[in-house]
Amino acid sequence: MSKKNWRVLRELFRLRFHGLTVFRFDFFAPFFVDGSLFLIQLLAFGAIYSNVETIGSWGRGEMILYIGTFSLLNAVNMTVYFFGVTSIPHKVRSGELDLYLTKPVSPLFRLTFERISPGSVPLIVMSVCMISYGTASLDMTLSAVRTASYLFWLMLMEILYYEMEVIIRSASLYVVSMARMEQLEEAGIDLCMKLPGIALYGVYKVIFYLLLPYGIMATLPVQRMIGEMSLRGALYGIGVVALFTVITYEVWKQGLKHYNSASS
Amino acid sequence: MNRTNKNIISTSGLIKTYRRYKKPEGMRGSIASLFHREYEEKTAVNRIDLAVQAGEFVGLIGPNGAGKTTLIKMLTGIIAPTAGAIDVLGYYPNDLKNAFKKQYAVVMGQKSQLFFELTVNDTLRLFKEIYEISEDVFQENKNYFVHLFGVADLMDVQVRTLSLGERMKMELIVALLHNPAILFLDEPTIGLDAIASRQIRSFLREINEKKGTTIILTSHYVEDIKTLCRRTVVVNHGVKIYDGATDELFERYQKNKRIIVAFDNPLGTVALKTGSAKLVVDEPYKKEYEVPRQNASGLLAELMGHEPKDITIEEEEIGIVVERIYQEGGGDCHA
Numbered sequence: 341m342s343k344k345n346w347r348v349l350r351e352l353f354r355l356r357f358h359g360l361t362v363f364r365f366d367f368f369a370p371f372f373v374d375g376s377l378f379l380i381q382l383l384a385f386g387a388i389y390s391n392v393e394t395i396g397s398w399g400r401g402e403m404i405l406y407i408g409t410f411s412l413l414n415a416v417n418m419t420v421y422f423f424g425v426t427s428i429p430h431k432v433r434s435g436e437l438d439l440y441l442t443k444p445v446s447p448l449f450r451l452t453f454e455r456i457s458p459g460s461v462p463l464i465v466m467s468v469c470m471i472s473y474g475t476a477s478l479d480m481t482l483s484a485v486r487t488a489s490y491l492f493w494l495m496l497m498e499i500l501y502y503e504m505e506v507i508i509r510s511a512s513l514y515v516v517s518m519a520r521m522e523q524l525e526e527a528g529i530d531l532c533m534k535l536p537g538i539a540l541y542g543v544y545k546v547i548f549y550l551l552l553p554y555g556i557m558a559t560l561p562v563q564r565m566i567g568e569m570s571l572r573g574a575l576y577g578i579g580v581v582a583l584f585t586v587i588t589y590e591v592w593k594q595g596l597k598h599y600n601s602a603s604s
Numbered sequence: 605m606n607r608t609n610k611n612i613i614s615t616s617g618l619i620k621t622y623r624r625y626k627k628p629e630g631m632r633g634s635i636a637s638l639f640h641r642e643y644e645e646k647t648a649v650n651r652i653d654l655a656v657q658a659g660e661f662v663g664l665i666g667p668n669g670a671g672k673t674t675l676i677k678m679l680t681g682i683i684a685p686t687a688g689a690i691d692v693l694g695y696y697p698n699d700l701k702n703a704f705k706k707q708y709a710v711v712m713g714q715k716s717q718l719f720f721e722l723t724v725n726d727t728l729r730l731f732k733e734i735y736e737i738s739e740d741v742f743q744e745n746k747n748y749f750v751h752l753f754g755v756a757d758l759m760d761v762q763v764r765t766l767s768l769g770e771r772m773k774m775e776l777i778v779a780l781l782h783n784p785a786i787l788f789l790d791e792p793t794i795g796l797d798a799i800a801s802r803q804i805r806s807f808l809r810e811i812n813e814k815k816g817t818t819i820i821l822t823s824h825y826v827e828d829i830k831t832l833c834r835r836t837v838v839v840n841h842g843v844k845i846y847d848g849a850t851d852e853l854f855e856r857y858q859k860n861k862r863i864i865v866a867f868d869n870p871l872g873t874v875a876l877k878t879g880s881a882k883l884v885v886d887e888p889y890k891k892e893y894e895v896p897r898q899n900a901s902g903l904l905a906e907l908m909g910h911e912p913k914d915i916t917i918e919e920e921e922i923g924i925v926v927e928r929i930y931q932e933g934g935g936d937c938h939a
Contacts, residue, residue, distance in 0.1 A: 347733040355719060355726055362721045362762075438682045439717050442710050444702035445734045596700070600622060601683050 348445055352453045360458065370459025374418065378411070378466050381533075388534065396538040402566055403536070405474030408467050410533045410558035412494065413501055415463035423455035425505045429512035435602030448506070448592055478566065486565065493561035493577070500581050501557055503588040510588075513595030528552045536562070553580050611691075612786065612818060613656035613679060618688035620649040620674050620842075648674040650842035651688070656820065658785070661812045663833030663850060664822040667923050671842040672822040676788050679820070680710050693785060706735060709779035713791035716771070717778055720764040724755075724774045727763070728781060735782035742781070749777040752807060769800025776804070780811065787811070789821045793828055805831055826919050830854060838926055845929050857928045858920050861900045863893045865907050866914040877906060 341349075360367045385407050395403060428451055431437045440447035475482060508525050511518040532548055537559030540548055548555030560577045563569040626642045627633065649671040656662055664672050677683045678690060681697030681704070690697060695704035718727050732742045750756050753773040758766060766774065772792060779787065789808070793801040809832060811817050823829055829836055829850060836853050838846035846853060862884075870888035881903050885892035895903045900917070907915065 344733070344736055348730070351730040351733045355722060355730055358726060359719060359721045436715065438677070438712070439710075439715055441682050441700060442680050442705060442708075443731075443734050444705040444736075450734075597684055597698070599683065601677055 345445070345449060348450070349453050352450070353456055356454065356456050357458065367459070370457060371462055374460050374463050375466070378463055381411070382470075385534070395536060397568070398536060398538060401474055401478035402562065403474075404477060405471060405565060406536045406558055406562045407533070408470030408474050409494070409561050411470060412464065412467035413498055413557055414529070414533070415460060415467045416498055417501055417505070418460035418463060419457055421452045421456075421502055422460075422505070423457055424452045425502070425509055427451065427455060428506075428509040429518060432512040432599065433516070433602060437599065438601050441596070441599075447596075452502075452506075475565070480566070486567075490561055490565045493564045496577065496581050497557040497561060500553060500584055503581075503584040504552070504554070506588050507584070507591050510591045510595045513592075513598050524552070528554045532557065538563075549576075550580070553584070556580065610657045611655045612658050612693055613654065613820075614689075614691045615652055615654045615679075616689040618649055618652045618654070618675075618678065618690055619647065619686045620671075620678060620683065621645050621647045621686045647842050649678070649685075649839075652839070652842075652844050654837065654844070654847075656818060658818055659812070659816050660835060661808075661819045661833050662821070663829035663836040664820060664839065665824075665829055665836060665922050665926065666839040667926055670839045670926075672839055673790055674842075675839070676710070676790050676820065676822060680708065680788055681705070706782065707784060708786040708788065709782070709784040710788040711772075711775050711779045711790070711792055713772070713789075713794040716763075716775065718763045718771065718774055721762060723760050723762060724777070725759045727774075727778055731778055731781055737782055741783075745781050745783065746777070749780060752810065753777060753803075767800075769796050769803070772796060772800070772804060773807070776807065780817075783815070784817065786818045786820065789819060789823075791822055791824065793823060793825055801825070801827070808832055824922055826854075826858075826922055826925075829922070830919075838929055840926050840930050845926070853929075854919075854925070857925045857932070859896060859928070860894050860920055861897055862918040862920070863895060863900065863903060863907070864916040864918070865891045865893075865910075865912045867891075867910065868913045871910060874907075874910060876903065 389400065389403055393399065398406070428437075431440070431451065437447065440450055443450070504525065508518075508521050511521055528548065532554035537545075537549065537555035540555050545555070556577055560569065560573065563573060622645070623643045624646055625637075626644055628637055628642075652671075652675065654675075664675065666672050674683070678685050679692055679697060681692075681700050684698040693704060693707050695701055697704065718724065728742075728746060731737075737745070750759060753776070755770065755773055755777070758770055758774070763771065763774065776792070792808075793804055796804065805828060808819060808821070812819050812832075819832075821828065821833060833850050835848065836846065836850040837844060838853070846857075864885075867889050871891070872888075873883070873886055874891065876883075876893075880899055881893045881895040883891060884894050891907075893903060904915065904917075
């Protein structure tokens with residue numbers, strides 16, 4: 341990221357923080373709401389896995405690590421870019437995107453980081469606690485290399501998560517209504533948050549490993565952490581991220597060419 | 605590209621067409637449209653040739669849907685033209701190059717670039733970083749515009765608490781902060797009262813004259829165009845129907861004035877001696893006349909004899925002027 345973008349990012353964060361502090365309820369509510377949702381999610385997982393000993397080769401410890409990893413990916417998404425990226429269809433429909441296109445900074449960059457949500461930070465903390473609990477239940481020795489490579493895969497999968505979100509919202513540059521695509525995304529995330537990629541076979545594996553690659557997002561970092569990742573798996577993960585980076589770039593770029601701007 | 609050294613904006617045969625879905629009527633039509641759709645093409649801008657030189661103040665007028673805003677959107681790169689050549693400051697606008705975007709600004713009367721819950725100072729800081737303005741230039745420009753617009757006491761209040769006129773001044777400050785070579789203004793005085801509109805006009809004149817900023821202004825208000833623009837381009841149904849001196853435009857095509865007279869006591873229909881005055885509203889306490897401009901003073905003198913309570917004189921609206929140009933075949937007087 342260029343120096344200029346860092347400075348713009350700092351200003352966007354400052355503006356967002358000032359904006360959130362104007363309304364005290366809006367500032368504090370996400371801490372409570374997100375925290376409650378996280379606890380509800382934990383209860384649901386607890387209910388599901390209290391009677392299940394193993395999924396594939398994974399036992400209870402691996403599953404805790406998996407759920408913590410997916411929660412962390414989701415928490416970073418919620419904190420950093422979710423609210424910015426999900427505002428894209430509205431900006432397109434209302435013509436607000438006009439003002440982003442006329443400024444000398446990438447419109448996607450500005451949209452991505454314009455609505456950072458500090459209220460979701462506790463989700464990151466809770467997810468890290470869950471991951472720590474998972475590694476403790478596996479009696480794992482956390483070496484620096486293992487931790488660094490886990491973080492590397494987390495970062496890669498966070499990029500993939502972001503790209504999926506952008507691709508789906510970019511559809512609004514081509515079609516007027518796209519609500520069903522967002523539902524598809526929600527269903528995919530919901531399923532893959534509960535079920536690791538190693539449990540998917542056949543057509544489900546094609547769907548969630550390639551077409552909507554939510555199935556690999558938490559699976560690959562966990563596989564790396566527990567030492568189950570093969571070279572083929574690693575190359576596949578990097579390939580998918582590279583492929584979706586190209587797709588995201590093209591879909592967004594061509595989408596802007598299609599943009600007709602709402603009539604004022 | 606048709607760009608000469610002098611022209612900073614140049615278009616040739618510029619066309620923008622939109623595809624519109626035609627929905628058939630009724631349930632049967634709706635079901636049929638799921639499998640077969642009919643579209644119609646709407647040409648919003650049709651073969652427009654335009655050349656603007658540095659430092660010009662050009663008015664762009666036309667009725668609703670004439671293609672003014674579409675033209676501005678193409679000149680700023682927001683949308684891509686369907687056909688034709690376009691060159692602004694040496695760039696193809698829709699390439700959306702940052703180097704190009706740093707050289708112009710756009711203010712849309714109906715869209716705000718301010719953060720409503722924050723102060724203008726907050727927004728300015730963001731734009732300082734986006735446009736990579738040095739601290740010295742930032743402070744200098746900010747002080748200049750704050751002083752010019754007389755808004756020093758409003759810089760630290762929430763934008764949402766500002767009046768429409770104050771907000772428009774702030775929009776202009778934000779837009780002008782980076783010293784743009786071209787300022788595109790799309791209906792900047794829409795909804796403003798007479799005082800605020802006059803102030804905005806005065807600021808725009810100063811910016812054009814003192815800073816040499818090229819300004820392209822679209823407006824529905826005759827007053828904006830008449831007082832600011834030496835040159836006016838008229839578009840109707842996407843076609844340029846006049847391009848020339850503003851004075852000449854209104855001299856040739858704004859033929860009538862509307863005189864509204866109010867009375868304290870009821871008055872019957874007045875028999876007028878002034879030729880060609882047409883009575884358009886005839887009420888006991890109020891009369892409205894449409895009269896050729898050259899006969900307006902005669903009619904006024906005559907009406908004074910009836911002891912009026914109040915007299916208002918209005919110019920013909922832009923829509924009527926455009927219609928007249930269209931009917932008379934228009935003209936392209938720009939050298």
